[in-house]
Amino acid sequence: MTTRYLLQGVRPYGEDATDVLVEEGRIAALGAGARDARDAQVVDGAGLVALPGLVDLHAHLREPGREDAETVLSGTRAAALGGFTSVHAMANTSPVADTAGVVEQVWRLGRDAGWADVHPVGAVSHGLAGTQLAELGAMAASAARVRVFSDDGMCVHDPVLMRRALEYVKTVDGVIAQHAQEPRLTQGSQMHEGVVSAEVGLAGWPAVAEEAIVARDVLLAEHVGSRLHVLHLSTAGSVEIVRWAKERGIDVTAEATPHHLILTDELARTYDPIFKVNPPLRTQADVEALRAGLADGTIDTVGTDHAPHPREDKDCEWAAAAFGMTGLETALGIISTVMVRSGRMTWRDVARVMSQAPARIARIDAGDRPQGRPLEVGEPANITLVAPDEAWVVEPAHMVSSSTNTPYGGHELVGRVRATFLRGRPTVLDGRLVEATPAGAAR
Numbered sequence: 001m002t003t004r005y006l007l008q009g010v011r012p013y014g015e016d017a018t019d020v021l022v023e024e025g026r027i028a029a030l031g032a033g034a035r036d037a038r039d040a041q042v043v044d045g046a047g048l049v050a051l052p053g054l055v056d057l058h059a060h061l062r063e064p065g066r067e068d069a070e071t072v073l074s075g076t077r078a079a080a081l082g083g084f085t086s087v088h089a090m091a092n093t094s095p096v097a098d099t100a101g102v103v104e105q106v107w108r109l110g111r112d113a114g115w116a117d118v119h120p121v122g123a124v125s126h127g128l129a130g131t132q133l134a135e136l137g138a139m140a141a142s143a144a145r146v147r148v149f150s151d152d153g154m155c156v157h158d159p160v161l162m163r164r165a166l167e168y169v170k171t172v173d174g175v176i177a178q179h180a181q182e183p184r185l186t187q188g189s190q191m192h193e194g195v196v197s198a199e200v201g202l203a204g205w206p207a208v209a210e211e212a213i214v215a216r217d218v219l220l221a222e223h224v225g226s227r228l229h230v231l232h233l234s235t236a237g238s239v240e241i242v243r244w245a246k247e248r249g250i251d252v253t254a255e256a257t258p259h260h261l262i263l264t265d266e267l268a269r270t271y272d273p274i275f276k277v278n279p280p281l282r283t284q285a286d287v288e289a290l291r292a293g294l295a296d297g298t299i300d301t302v303g304t305d306h307a308p309h310p311r312e313d314k315d316c317e318w319a320a321a322a323f324g325m326t327g328l329e330t331a332l333g334i335i336s337t338v339m340v341r342s343g344r345m346t347w348r349d350v351a352r353v354m355s356q357a358p359a360r361i362a363r364i365d366a367g368d369r370p371q372g373r374p375l376e377v378g379e380p381a382n383i384t385l386v387a388p389d390e391a392w393v394v395e396p397a398h399m400v401s402s403s404t405n406t407p408y409g410g411h412e413l414v415g416r417v418r419a420t421f422l423r424g425r426p427t428v429l430d431g432r433l434v435e436a437t438p439a440g441a442a443r
């Protein structure tokens, strides 16, 4: 028999306190019905916000190929600690996840690890080369049931290939997740093109390189009648284009990363490549536009773009360093600090952008292991408990990701994950991984 848990005094969506009884992997009772649960293990949830388990549409778990940076195991441990019960693993691995064989391998590694559901993203093009469509149908039909396709790291820049990909995924109700970057406008680019790039002497990356692709792709999605998801929006102009497209009825969704909601290009003055990321950190005006877009629903999801890199790829001069920063363990703290404490969003909004919307976009909100479901009786007990007022200092050395390239080392965040339940089984309790968890118990 599996353990029953009584989460006492938690606040679902940050609203009125109640008790939640977790039994047989599901939410068995709420409120008065939960109170007389005998022999249940009690979790003191006083003051904690209960959210549906977080869903990340955008993480780089690096396996296969760069196990020195991260593995499915280490990455999903980081995910659990960050409050996630489901992560999408990007396809820019080695070999690339462009066949049924590779996506099944990643999916199986996730199952065996047992820390969070792993949904592999399938590549759009063979080898991410941008010329030939990958075997999208075979990946969709595989055990991994791929629904999100992306060449992330690379842009699907050929409009004919993009059109074909959008047409193809309609047959499986899939979505193309685009890394919007016109490569001809960003050759050699190192940081946002603007005042700061001119002053520090690093090659600029113009906002139009992103916006031109976002504009093209919403029009292609409209023409084809297919679903488009735009990854890591970074400019005010991109937010405007997505807002326009939604008003027009185009089936587009969009993502913002935590770092683009808090950091700016001013940080490049340090020449510390910890701040080097793709797309680049932009201006304060862009940050403000992204925050407004997330709050008003123009931007549908927060995706971490967790991009671990080993020390040797970051401890070098700016121009030689890899693009990317880790994010799974700090995402909730940043959204809490930037969006909730400032009054821009409620915890119900956080549940929408970090759980419900990403699950719906990836079509994992139904089926045998649904994610992003409401906190209601009968639903799977995927639950994240957050201490909304807990201040904590990010300590890179204490992170469980195999890589330590976080830009937030030494910074204080307010709002911390205290517990994560994956189908009724705690992966995190008291802010720590539950190591005794038998791998795969949630199968």
Ligand SMILES: NC(=O)N[C@@H](CC(=O)O)C(=O)O
Pocket: 060, 092, 152, 153, 154, 179, 276, 277, 278, 279, 305, 307, 308, 323, 324, 325
């Ligand atoms: N975001 C990054 O700076 N890097 C990502 C690729 C990507 O998301 O485009 C990576 O794979 O390292």
Ligand SMILES: [Zn+2]
Pocket: 152, 153, 154, 179, 231, 232, 278, 279
């Ligand atoms: Zn990308």
Ligand SMILES: [Zn+2]
Pocket: 058, 060, 090, 152, 153, 305, 307
């Ligand atoms: Zn990415």
